[in-house]
Amino acid sequence: MTPAIQAPESESADTARGRRQPRPHSPRLSARSMYRVQRLVRPNAFYRGLAARLESFPRLRRLFTAAEERVKTDLFGCSMCGQCALPVTGYACPMSCPKQMRNGPCGGVGADGACEVYPDMRCVWLEAYERADGQGRAADLNRLQRPIDQRAWGQSSWINYWQSRDEGLWTDPGAIAVRPGLRRTTHQGDGRGGPVRRARHKRRSDGDGQVPS
Amino acid sequence: MTAEIGPPRGADLAAVRSKAEILRGWVDAVNITDNQGSHVRLSSWAGSLAAMDAGVEPVMQMTCRDRNRIALQSDLLSASAMGIPNVLLMTGDHPKLGDHAEAKAVFDLDSTQLTWTARTMRDECKLLSGRALDPAPDWFIGAVENPFAPPEGFRAQRLAKKVAAGAEFVQTQFVFDIPVFARWMEQVTDLGLTERCHIIAGVGPIRSLRALDHMRGNVPGLHIPDEVDRRLRGVPADRVAAEGMRLAAEIVQLVREIPGVSGVHVMAFGYERGIPEILEGAGIGARGDSVGSDHAD
Numbered sequence: 001m002t003p004a005i006q007a008p009e010s011e012s013a014d015t016a017r018g019r020r021q022p023r024p025h026s027p028r029l030s031a032r033s034m035y036r037v038q039r040l041v042r043p044n045a046f047y048r049g050l051a052a053r054l055e056s057f058p059r060l061r062r063l064f065t066a067a068e069e070r071v072k073t074d075l076f077g078c079s080m081c082g083q084c085a086l087p088v089t090g091y092a093c094p095m096s097c098p099k100q101m102r103n104g105p106c107g108g109v110g111a112d113g114a115c116e117v118y119p120d121m122r123c124v125w126l127e128a129y130e131r132a133d134g135q136g137r138a139a140d141l142n143r144l145q146r147p148i149d150q151r152a153w154g155q156s157s158w159i160n161y162w163q164s165r166d167e168g169l170w171t172d173p174g175a176i177a178v179r180p181g182l183r184r185t186t187h188q189g190d191g192r193g194g195p196v197r198r199a200r201h202k203r204r205s206d207g208d209g210q211v212p213s
Numbered sequence: 214m215t216a217e218i219g220p221p222r223g224a225d226l227a228a229v230r231s232k233a234e235i236l237r238g239w240v241d242a243v244n245i246t247d248n249q250g251s252h253v254r255l256s257s258w259a260g261s262l263a264a265m266d267a268g269v270e271p272v273m274q275m276t277c278r279d280r281n282r283i284a285l286q287s288d289l290l291s292a293s294a295m296g297i298p299n300v301l302l303m304t305g306d307h308p309k310l311g312d313h314a315e316a317k318a319v320f321d322l323d324s325t326q327l328t329w330t331a332r333t334m335r336d337e338c339k340l341l342s343g344r345a346l347d348p349a350p351d352w353f354i355g356a357v358e359n360p361f362a363p364p365e366g367f368r369a370q371r372l373a374k375k376v377a378a379g380a381e382f383v384q385t386q387f388v389f390d391i392p393v394f395a396r397w398m399e400q401v402t403d404l405g406l407t408e409r410c411h412i413i414a415g416v417g418p419i420r421s422l423r424a425l426d427h428m429r430g431n432v433p434g435l436h437i438p439d440e441v442d443r444r445l446r447g448v449p450a451d452r453v454a455a456e457g458m459r460l461a462a463e464i465v466q467l468v469r470e471i472p473g474v475s476g477v478h479v480m481a482f483g484y485e486r487g488i489p490e491i492l493e494g495a496g497i498g499a500r501g502d503s504v505g506s507d508h509a510d
Contacts (some may be wrong), residue, residue, distance in 0.1 A: 021389075102325075105371070105385055108415075109363055109434060116310070125367075138367075145323075148330075179379065182330065
């Protein structure tokens with residue numbers, strides 16, 4: 001059933017924008033330096049103010065988001081899911097996993113660490129584990145990652161982070177000993193207070209069945 | 214004791230029924246695979262119903278590959294409504310590895326999140342959206358793990374995440390390397406997971422050198438140690454199948470002796486009729502009618 005004419009795999013993923021198929025990406029900066037940067041960009045009054053400001057000027061927001069995409073695509077193979085897990089995955093992006101697994105590697109990792117889908121690439125979760133473990137942050141990987149909001153693709157995760165919309169994306173590492181709740185307690189994903197409020201696409205097929213999709 | 218049945222590529226359930234009938238009395242439950250290896254087959258829920266018809270308790274496998282969270286929850290509800298008592302939740306193989314490589318990969322949830330969703334549906338009577346379910350579904354929730362894939366330091370922890378999410382039994386990848394499996398079991402036991410979750414070791418026969426080469430070269434995440442390779446290559450060509458069956462029976466015996474192992478899951482694709490022989494070789498006799506027996510022990 002394979003089509004007769006097929007573009008070479010490398011060509012289908014030349015640009016970030018053209019990339020529809022996630023594939024593993026080895027981060028370009030060391031985990032140590034990323035954890036340092038992380039300390040500098042934690043949400044505070046300044047960043048919250050900046051994020052609010054950016055959001056009130058759509059053009060500025062788009063520029064900022066484009067810059068974020070540029071930087072993060074290059075560094076992490078970011079595909080702009082808008083709800084960044086990097087701080088708790090050793091700064092290796094789980095969304096670059098072909099199965100977009102947020103809770104750890106699948107069972108198909110080769111003994112040599114190869115991705116099962118792209119055998120010439122290294123499993124991004126091995127990167128995540130080694131990078132986090134090397135910095136004493138392996139426990140981060142024990143956090144249970146809640147399902148993502150698929151409406152947030154294309155948004156700036158920095159803005160969402162500074163606006164505290166990422167809270168509850170994952171549990172505490174200690175939650176592994178109990179049975180944590182599935183629902184996020186802060187952002188409820190109701191389309192009003194969450195990352196979606198600022199979604200670029202206003203067109204919605206509201207869940208009341210009026211609009212056939 | 215559990216085994217695995219792959220539904221046919223065709224619109225007839227007779228194959229599932231006949232395989233289930235062969236296994237009836239030998240195993241407590243049979244897994245029905247969900248388009249295994251991303252190859253289109255008859256669905257796992259239809260296969261599960263056929264197994265129930267044949268008097269064998271099914272374990273309905275379910276992957277995140279083809280369905281988003283709406284369809285997954287709907288199918289989970291349906292499974293419970295139809296009386297399917299066990300579900301096995303996994304991420305699933307990527308479409309690229311199957312017979313429709315050009316298909317869209319869904320992966321809206323991962324296996325841990327699907328497990329978490331199922332447990333929430335059953336124990337909190339709630340959907341992922343928070344909406345209430347009436348009545349709540351009821352199944353035994355299973356997951357999978359591969360103790361042999363890197364990173365070694367994280368594999369037991371990953372199971373701990375699935376157990377925290379709601380997994381009550383776990384079936385493993387094929388065990389061929391007993392020391393590695395035993396080491397993983399130690400980690401799992403140290404984490405207290407054997408108290409909260411039944412660990413069922415995956416075992417299966419390698420019945421030809423071609424199968425051996427295929428499994429060593431093409432099956433992701435499968436680890437076959439050199440001594441297994443030497444052993445199977447060391448016998449005359451016409452004895453490889455028998456040697457492979459004997460090896461599987463020995464592995465069944467060995468894993469059952471490892472502390473914390475609750476059971477064995479036998480996978481013999483296309484050779485389900487040979488499963489009783491493996492169990493017999495391991496000193497496990499046929500038991501009574503499997504329906505109504507305890508889950509996954």
